[in-house]
Amino acid sequence: MFLTVTDTSGGISLVDLAFVLATLAFFAVAIAYLRGCEKLR
Amino acid sequence: MTANGWLQIGLFLLVVFALTKPLGVFMAKVFNREKTFLDVALRPIERLIYRATGVREEHEMAWTEYGTTMLLFSAASMLLLYLMERTQHWLVFNPQKLANVAPDLAWNTAASFTTNTNWQAYTPETTMSYLTQMAGLAYHNFASAAVGIALAIAIIRGVARCESKTIGNFWVDLTRCLLWVLLPACMVISLLMVSQGVVQNLKPYATAKLIEPQSVQTTGADGKTVTQSISHQIIALGPTASQEAIKMFGTNGGGFFNANSAHPYENPTPFSNFLQIVLIFAIPSGLTYTLGRMTGSQRHGWAVWAAMVFLFLAGATVAYWAEARGNPQLTSVDQSPSALQSGGNMEGKEVRFGIANSALFATVTTDASCGAVNSMHDSFTPLGGMVPLLNIMLGEVIFGGVGSGLYGMLVFVILAVFIAGLMVGRTPEYLGKKIEAYDVKMAMLSILFSSLTILVFSGIAIVVKPGLVGISNPGPHGLSQILYAYTSATGNNGSAFAGISANTPWYNATTGVATLVGRFFVVIPILAIAGSLARKKTSPPSAGTFPVTGPLFTTLLVSTIVIVGALTFFPALTLGPILEHLLMFAGKVF
Numbered sequence: 264m265f266l267t268v269t270d271t272s273g274g275i276s277l278v279d280l281a282f283v284l285a286t287l288a289f290f291a292v293a294i295a296y297l298r299g300c301e302k303l304r
Numbered sequence: 305m306t307a308n309g310w311l312q313i314g315l316f317l318l319v320v321f322a323l324t325k326p327l328g329v330f331m332a333k334v335f336n337r338e339k340t341f342l343d344v345a346l347r348p349i350e351r352l353i354y355r356a357t358g359v360r361e362e363h364e365m366a367w368t369e370y371g372t373t374m375l376l377f378s379a380a381s382m383l384l385l386y387l388m389e390r391t392q393h394w395l396v397f398n399p400q401k402l403a404n405v406a407p408d409l410a411w412n413t414a415a416s417f418t419t420n421t422n423w424q425a426y427t428p429e430t431t432m433s434y435l436t437q438m439a440g441l442a443y444h445n446f447a448s449a450a451v452g453i454a455l456a457i458a459i460i461r462g463v464a465r466c467e468s469k470t471i472g473n474f475w476v477d478l479t480r481c482l483l484w485v486l487l488p489a490c491m492v493i494s495l496l497m498v499s500q501g502v503v504q505n506l507k508p509y510a511t512a513k514l515i516e517p518q519s520v521q522t523t524g525a526d527g528k529t530v531t532q533s534i535s536h537q538i539i540a541l542g543p544t545a546s547q548e549a550i551k552m553f554g555t556n557g558g559g560f561f562n563a564n565s566a567h568p569y570e571n572p573t574p575f576s577n578f579l580q581i582v583l584i585f586a587i588p589s590g591l592t593y594t595l596g597r598m599t600g601s602q603r604h605g606w607a608v609w610a611a612m613v614f615l616f617l618a619g620a621t622v623a624y625w626a627e628a629r630g631n632p633q634l635t636s637v638d639q640s641p642s643a644l645q646s647g648g649n650m651e652g653k654e655v656r657f658g659i660a661n662s663a664l665f666a667t668v669t670t671d672a673s674c675g676a677v678n679s680m681h682d683s684f685t686p687l688g689g690m691v692p693l694l695n696i697m698l699g700e701v702i703f704g705g706v707g708s709g710l711y712g713m714l715v716f717v718i719l720a721v722f723i724a725g726l727m728v729g730r731t732p733e734y735l736g737k738k739i740e741a742y743d744v745k746m747a748m749l750s751i752l753f754s755s756l757t758i759l760v761f762s763g764i765a766i767v768v769k770p771g772l773v774g775i776s777n778p779g780p781h782g783l784s785q786i787l788y789a790y791t792s793a794t795g796n797n798g799s800a801f802a803g804i805s806a807n808t809p810w811y812n813a814t815t816g817v818a819t820l821v822g823r824f825f826v827v828i829p830i831l832a833i834a835g836s837l838a839r840k841k842t843s844p845p846s847a848g849t850f851p852v853t854g855p856l857f858t859t860l861l862v863s864t865i866v867i868v869g870a871l872t873f874f875p876a877l878t879l880g881p882i883l884e885h886l887l888m889f890a891g892k893v894f
Contacts, residue, residue, distance in 0.1 A: 279407055290376070297372060303742065
């Protein structure tokens with residue numbers, strides 16, 4: 264059920280890992296952007 | 305257009321006006337930590353929450369800490385919803401045994417609900433379990449609305465404070481918003497909705513036997529036509545009323561059912577319809593009064609309110625006029641209003657709501673970043689459909705989403721006083737604070753991120769195959785569908801030109817990114833402005849100070865919003881709804 268490459272079973276897959284990492288990456292960029300805004304002052 | 309229709313629009317505006325001061329005063333008291341009638345019951349709960357979570361309520365945050373905390377909270381909330389959607393099949397409260405949500409759709413929905421967008425690329429009653437609806441989506445309806453209001457309050461503090469390094473405490477603002485503002489009101493509203501017939505239960509879906517069985521022809525997998533006899537209908541149920549309240553009051557807009565507020569179980573009566581439209585504007589309108597009260601300039605709050613009302617009336621008038629006018633191509637059809645019919649363009653509209661209430665709902669839901677619908681915007685006439693689209697493009701500052709509308713409007717206020725300063729050759733001031741290069745840079749960053757996301761994603765989608773396969777109409781209407789999708793996602797609205805098939809990996813990924821950028825990359829520079837303003841000294845008004853209180857300021861503010869919006873989006877609108885409108889009169893419809 265877990266860690267199958269495709270998601271045909273409706274289980275948790277590697278695609279999930281990609282989406283979780285994408286989410287974390289987005290918020291990491293957002294925090295860096297916030298710090299950039301502060302540095303611009 | 306009928307007198308009855310205008311009377312209802314007028315009554316709506318009157319009720320919103322009447323709610324503005326009481327709600328505004330109450331929210332100012334809540335966030336200033338002044339005494340309210342709910343303190344006896346809620347203060348002990350608030351203290352308990354802080355004790356359990358380790359929050360120091362007296363701790364004040366700089367804008368960077370406030371913003372980082374908000375981002376981390378949003379990231380954690382989003383991942384939690386994603387996990388719930390992906391595992392709902394194995395969790396409780398799933399009487400229909402619905403499958404886990406597909407990864408791309410689950411991610412899109414998680415991003416969408418975290419950002420108060422509530423873009424729904426799925427049919428809720430066949431996709432989301434009761435647990436996901438209640439503990440996942442409804443939780444986000446509350447949390448994302450509270451985050452928006454907390455951010456607006458922090459920004460008002462930035463304007464109001466003087467030589468301060470801090471703008472409040474995110475956890476305290478979030479908690480107080482949930483406990484004092486959203487939860488008590490939504491409990492009352494939910495009961496009102498139930499009284500009107502909105503369903504509220506955890507039962508499996510009901511099956512009803514049709515009085516007259518229907519024959520339906522479908523195309524099978526082999527391409528052959530198959531005739532099916534339908535004798536039973538499945539009627540979706542669920543805990544709708546509790547979600548409906550926050551859906552409107554928190555300007556979320558995500559329907560419990562696919563038909564949203566056009567569904568009789570979500571919006572059964574004329575009163576429920578009126579209540580829903582009022583609820584969308586209630587908090588955003590109240591926040592303008594809160595702005596005036598917290599900054600000590602009540603007239604400024606009303607000037608901002610007046611600008612919002614002017615733009616709202618302009619949109620409502622155009623939408624109502626365009627829809628009441630109908631389609632000129634239907635020459636043999638009587639489209640005039642009478643005691644027996646609404647008249648006008650009734651495609652995609654509920655007969656029980658008619659033209660006026662459909663046009664009003666569409667205008668209000670897109671002025672605010674709500675996105676709930678009681679009619680299908682895709683079926684509006686080209687100019688009628690352009691109104692919702694343009695409302696979102698203007699930045700959803702016409703009352704706007706809870707919190708986000710006000711902080712979006714404050715960006716335009718900064719720009720307006722900056723332009724006024726340039727015109728008279730004086731350093732621009734806003735309520736005694738000097739507006740400097742850094743503040744204007746941040747304001748522009750906020751506006752540019754939003755418009756860039758809409759136009760770049762739309763531009764890519766109209767030239768790549770995955771973008772084009774989603775549209776259901778060719779020509780300018782197809783462009784409008786794509787443009788609306790990215791405008792709605794970036795503007796955190798969530799409504800759609802629903803002819804588009806958005807549940808594809810391309811649209812799920814790109815609209816998901818657009819919702820996130822539209823929320824967080826827009827608000828961060830605004831928080832930076834709040835931090836910058838809070839640090840500044842307040843200087844008393846002089847003869848050269850441009851007043852931000854009268855009709856002149858309101859006119860300048862409206863002009864700034866319209867000019868920025870028009871310059872940015874006019875070319876795209878020309879190729880979409882405006883061209884479609886002209887072609888309609890030339891005899892070609894899409």
